[in-house]
Structures are given as structure tokens and as C-alpha cells.
Amino acid sequence: EVQLVESGGGLVQPGRSLRLSCAASGFTFDDYAMHWVRQAPGKGLEWVSGISWNSGSIGYADSVKGRFTISRDNAKNSLYLQMNSLRAEDTALYYCAKEYCSSTSCNALFDYWGQGTLVTVSS
Amino acid sequence: EIVLTQSPGTLSLSPGERATLSCRASQSVSSSYLAWYQQKPGQAPRLLIYGASSRATGIPDRFSGSGSGTDFTLTISRLEPEDFAVYYCQQYGSSPPLTFGQGTRLEIK
Numbered sequence: 412e413v414q415l416v417e418s419g420g421g422l423v424q425p426g427r428s429l430r431l432s433c434a435a436s437g438f439t440f441d442d443y444a445m446h447w448v449r450q451a452p453g454k455g456l457e458w459v460s461g462i463s464w465n466s467g468s469i470g471y472a473d474s475v476k477g478r479f480t481i482s483r484d485n486a487k488n489s490l491y492l493q494m495n496s497l498r499a500e501d502t503a504l505y506y507c508a509k510e511y512c513s514s515t516s517c518n519a520l521f522d523y524w525g526q527g528t529l530v531t532v533s534s
Numbered sequence: 535e536i537v538l539t540q541s542p543g544t545l546s547l548s549p550g551e552r553a554t555l556s557c558r559a560s561q562s563v564s565s566s567y568l569a570w571y572q573q574k575p576g577q578a579p580r581l582l583i584y585g586a587s588s589r590a591t592g593i594p595d596r597f598s599g600s601g602s603g604t605d606f607t608l609t610i611s612r613l614e615p616e617d618f619a620v621y622y623c624q625q626y627g628s629s630p631p632l633t634f635g636q637g638t639r640l641e642i643k
Binding site: 472 | 567569571573578579580581584590591622624626629630631632633634635636637
């Protein structure tokens, strides 16, 4: 059974940093790209960042570029998001999501999601 | 960046009725790389449709997707009580960034 378990969220002051983690199990982690998607309270979904299976390709939303860094440790089956210079508008539930692969190809849509970790940026 | 606009914002229907949800893209979505998700309160999104019209594993056949280019539709043929939720479309043909629509809330009438 595929499981994605996020951790590391909490209350943080504006300008401070936080590191999120996602522990993956139930699939061959280093076969798949992984992503972070966030959802502000009562709002829709926003893609934050994605990383290829070997960390060779990384992308960010403009809203977090230069402040957030995605990384992974395939030996530990773990995905990370280092968040610096946090702002009030970064307040959201952060989901870790696995990319979908068919029998022939992989694409940046998400077939498994964690339950999310809540980040609240407030003084 | 491809902007996705979903309509209507809220759809009020009764169980047994047919639901039609729209997702319009600001530019053509290459290779019909469009997905639909369902999200219930307190839960993570669930993948329903990919490639505009292919059902994900375990998704009932009352859910169907159609469309190409800039206009896409999710249809639920006969609403079950568990189908009342928020639905999002997502394009994955042009990235970064990947983009989602703002969602359609399907509520019980």
C-alpha cells in the first residue's frame, strides 16, 4: 500500500524558515518524480514544486522561487521542502504527491497524496 | 502559464441527476494532458481522470471526461450521495508551472 506521510509543519513567524519532510513507502521511491502541492485554508490547490526521480530536473512555482528548495533522499525514501523567508501567504496545508505513471509513460499528475502538514505563518 | 477556469463555481443537483463540470484553458493543453480530481472535506484530492478522458484505477464508470484543446468537461452520469464534493482540473502539458483550476463545488440540492 502506497503511503505518503508529511511532517514538519507548524506555526512560524514571518521571515523564518521551516523544513517539511515526506516519508514514502509501498512503492519504489526512486522510480518516480515527487511534488509538493499546497492548499490555503478554504482555497484551491496550488502546485509548489516538483523533483525528478534522480533530482536532475526541478521546478518551482513563481510564488516560491528563490525561497523554497525541494530535495529528496532516495536512500531514505524521503522528500523534503526547505522553506525560507516565509510569508503570511505561505500559510497552507502542504501535500506531498507522487507522480502518475502508466505502463508506457510518466506525467506530472498525482495518483497518491499524503494527508498534508499545516504551515501557519503568523507573528 | 496556462490558466484554467472552471465553471460553474457551485453546482446544486440532486442524487440521480447528471452533472456537467467545465474546465477552460487560456491556451491549448498539449496532448490533452488534463486531469480531474475530487476532494472531500478533510481529505486529500483523489485522481479521477487523466489524459482528459481516461479513468484512473478504481474510478466508477459514471465518471467520464471529454474535450481537447482548451475546453474540457467532467460528466457524472448519475449522482451518488458520495459524489458531492469539490472537483479540480489540472493541466500537466506545460510546466513549470503545473496549474489547477479554482474548483467547482458540487452540492446537494
